[in-house]
Amino acid sequence: MVIRLENITRHYKVGPERIRALDGVSLEIDRNEYVAVMGTSGSGKSTLMNILGCLDRPTSGAYALDGKVTTKLSGGALAKVRNERIGFVFQSFELLPRLSALANTELPLLYSPAAWWGRRARARHAMKTVGLGDRMRHRPNQLSGGQKQRVAIARALINKPSILLADEPTGNLDSATTDEILGLFDELHRSGQTIILVTHEPDVARHARRIIRMKDGRVQSDLPVDADVVGQQVPAPLAAVEGAA
């Protein structure tokens, strides 16, 4: 069991009001699962993502990652958990513009106790894994969107994380590149990587094996992809509209 969430709540105070971003979420995610979290904006999927990524702490409830409860950890200890067990992929890539692709990939190693002499080699290996062996010296602004996201994925994978958390990873990409990146995710999944994907696009979610739908801070449905709507045959008119778009 990689992830176990027990009755997680997350409340925000906005002025006098209390907003329940998460309102009692319980989840279990196994090793080598490929999960898509779906939901409209305000459904609590981003908050769930932040808590899964140890960027945020729940108001109540328990979160165990790799069997270890993270809920009571200090900021520094959470940073260590993020560094060693979680790989983030963001919608807007978040590459540091002044660093080369290789240095960007290497970034998490800067904050891990890994010895410096192994860093470059590991970063090169990660770059090759995502198919960018020939772009290591390039700056982010010399790379295409798809290549940038590959660098980000290489960065996320460099510490061999327990989970790969991708927040709308294809949101800034065109459809061809989207397929390319999703293909890469499929490949990673086949090689045993646990992946959690946050998206609102059915086409993207369809690549996952399990769909979790969020609504009003609760889990609305949690089904294998075949049982969920997105797994069903796409209605022809909708397909035509999507194709036209």
Place this chain on the structure above:
Amino acid sequence: MILVRLPLAIFALILQSAFLALGQIWANKTRSILTTIGIVIGVASVTAVIAALTGLKTNVLTDFENLGTDKMFVEPDYRGPSKRNPRGYFFGLHAADFDGMLDHCPDVRAFTRQTEQMLTATNGTRSQDQVPVQAVEPSWQQVENRNVVVGRTFSLIDDQHARAVCLINARLRDRLGYPADPAGDSILLGSRRFRIIGVVENRTESSMFSFGGNGMEAFIPFGTGVGSRQNENIGVVAVCRSPQVADEAKAELAFFLRHKRRIPVGEPDDFRVEVVEQFLREFSNVSATITLVATCVVGISLLVGGVGIMNIMLVSVSERTREIGLRKAVGARPSTILLQFLVEATMLCLMGGLIGLLGGEGILSALKQIPDAHLDKSYIPAWAVALAFSFAAGVGLIFGMFPAIKAARLDPIEALRHE
């Protein structure tokens, strides 16, 4: 094991932060240089002031060293009319005032009474105007520490019998065309003929105390001089046993003189005892005060520079909010971020310090060009370099702290959402 690994890890972290900071400074060259100007000016001025003072001090110390730090000068002190002296007569020092002084002043090693007059020295057809002719006692040799290079020194007999003998210095000998060893030759000082018994080496030239004149000197026994000029208005040079007992020696001397000159209790002294050691101490105090004042002034300019650093670091933090968010997301601890920004601010300041040091060196070489300013021996002492760098580093740490804390406290979620 942890005792070895922890400092090593911290060192590696600092090194890593230093590289990151260098990259950041390099990426914003113009801004970095403009930001450090406050520090540059501060450090440049403090090093220049300290260097100039050091040079001045070296000069003064050598001069005092030449003069002798164990020396005391006794002079009459005219204070105008007083109860005891209602008409305000001037009482000079008398030779008799000092009789038996060594017996009563245990901290005085030796002394000499002396008088001086300007005379014309003549050897046949050659002559030299305005030669200071000093009448000195045989102990003058010990007091002034001047070597006789040829011939002999004054003896007690010369003094007591007021013999017409004299010592001249090498410069006067050469000026008047005497052979290298003129002992036995005669010389006309004023209208009186003296026999030369030896040659004294030239006085060490001093840059601070200009003795004036042409550097030529002649000496005659005190007895001889007093015989011709009465025993009024003499001066006394004494040496104490060591510079440490200068104050005691001065007190003994004053006590003895008051007794000899019958000054009643409560009346002020009518003479002055100047101790070289005391001048030296006063000079040291003054230079320490100047250093302190300069340091304070520089402290203010560093403060201003520090505010500039803080400002630019705040800008840097807000510009790099997303970067900070990402670094935190991939595992940077708050303390690591804090360290990174602190190191960056400190590096900025140290760079300013380095430029300032070079600037200070520049100012100094300009100052050295000023003639007669006695700054030729100025240099930036190692402790000033250390002071400049520690000031700069301190400013970096103090004024970098607030922005660094701000960066360390950023919430990664908010930071990643920042536009």
